């Protein structure tokens with residue numbers, strides 16, 4: 001179908017299967033002017049064209065609320081074009097970019113520069129987080145300039161500074177995302193490792209123990225309670241973290257949390273096998289912890305599934321000393337097949353998968369017309385052949401990071417086609433839209449308190 005289909009404004013996607021809480025249902029999705037017009041049983045006679053989904057699974061365009069698109073001075077790792085092409089190939093139509101770029105996004109001036117640079121190069125929609133570390137006035141300016149939320153790495157600052165940042169972010173009624181690992185716990189392990197001369201890759205989980213995470217999660221939740229800040233905990237890897245979020249939520253804290261496919265699908269034994277390729281922060285945990293983390297997902301304690309797509313050059317991963325390895329795993333092109341494979345094995349239902357990869361991220365970020373297959377929503381759609389089995393092959397990634405800890409494993413669920421705002425943007429491995437087709441996602445204006 002490809003290019004012929006490129007820009008029809010009123011069409012139907014027929015013979016699609018959509019996941020619902022009651023199971024998968026066959027349906028026809030009608031699209032008009034970039035929005036979903038309705039879900040019907042067969043294509044209305046008045047449409048300009050019909051796209052035959054051939055029984056593919058249709059999901060709302062995936063929303064990744066935690067990704068690193070890099071660009072700027074880290075453009076050798078990934079840039080706006082390669083990163084968003086990779087996202088598109090993975091079924092993501094909206095991604096939100098983390099501010100740990102070079103230079104870091106911590107002023108409104110830099111955020112505006114990033115928005116301008118991105119808008120010329122992105123294939124899918126992109127929102128931006130910023131660092132709230134330059135005082136209240138700058139936080140206000142960043143919110144006004146379009147930051148979708150703010151991010152801090154707790155191990156880079158004192159808890160007193162985290163508290164100040166939370167107070168400032170809460171005054172813009174924005175969201176604070178945190179990478180929760182406690183500086184003191186990490187420092188104690190680092191000092192001990194130095195004494196013992198431990199610098200091998202396998203010591204990574206020991207260097208960054210579960211305690212570093214749970215101490216930071218608890219402290220952050222306490223401070224969110226005190227300051228009234230809306231808090232989102234990035235990549236939880238322990239059941240304690242998930243339970244703490246639930247506990248403080250019951251006390252009235254507005255908190256949410258996320259998990260990544262790699263923390264669900266891999267355990268620490270992968271580090272011995274794969275070395276630097278399996279190094280990410282927080283670290284991969286024991287098989288026992290991974291199993292319990294799945295239970296937390298099952299119990300609904302984890303809100304969102306994110307990729308934490310964190311590409312680095314291969315040469316930055318293949319080094320001997322743990323302190324020299326750049327942490328992070330590229331995730332856009334494996335997340336959906338990995339999760340569909342888990343669904344296939346009945347570890348998660350399809351409707352929960354859609355909840356965690358679409359509806360919940362949209363809700364947490366306040367993106368009202370995304371993440372749902374419903375009348376009036378943006379026509380962001382991903383069609384997946386749920387019966388196709390294949391092996392992960394990172395050499396074919398559109399990301400610049402052509403490696404993966406999942407290389408060679410068998411998965412189900414190939415992304416066949418992706419529609420962005422009703423335009424067929426990707427089909428059978430090929431990107432069909434131009435750079436700059438993606439739009440910058442800004443927060444809803446009425447939500448900003450100045």
Ligand code: NCD
Nearest residue numbers: 068179280281308310327328
């Ligand atoms: C991320 C990166 O490379 O930017 N690395 C990682 O190990 N996850 C940073 C982060 O999300 O902590």
Ligand code: ZN
Nearest residue numbers: 179234281282
């Ligand atoms: Zn992180």
Ligand code: ZN
Nearest residue numbers: 066098308310
């Ligand atoms: Zn990250």
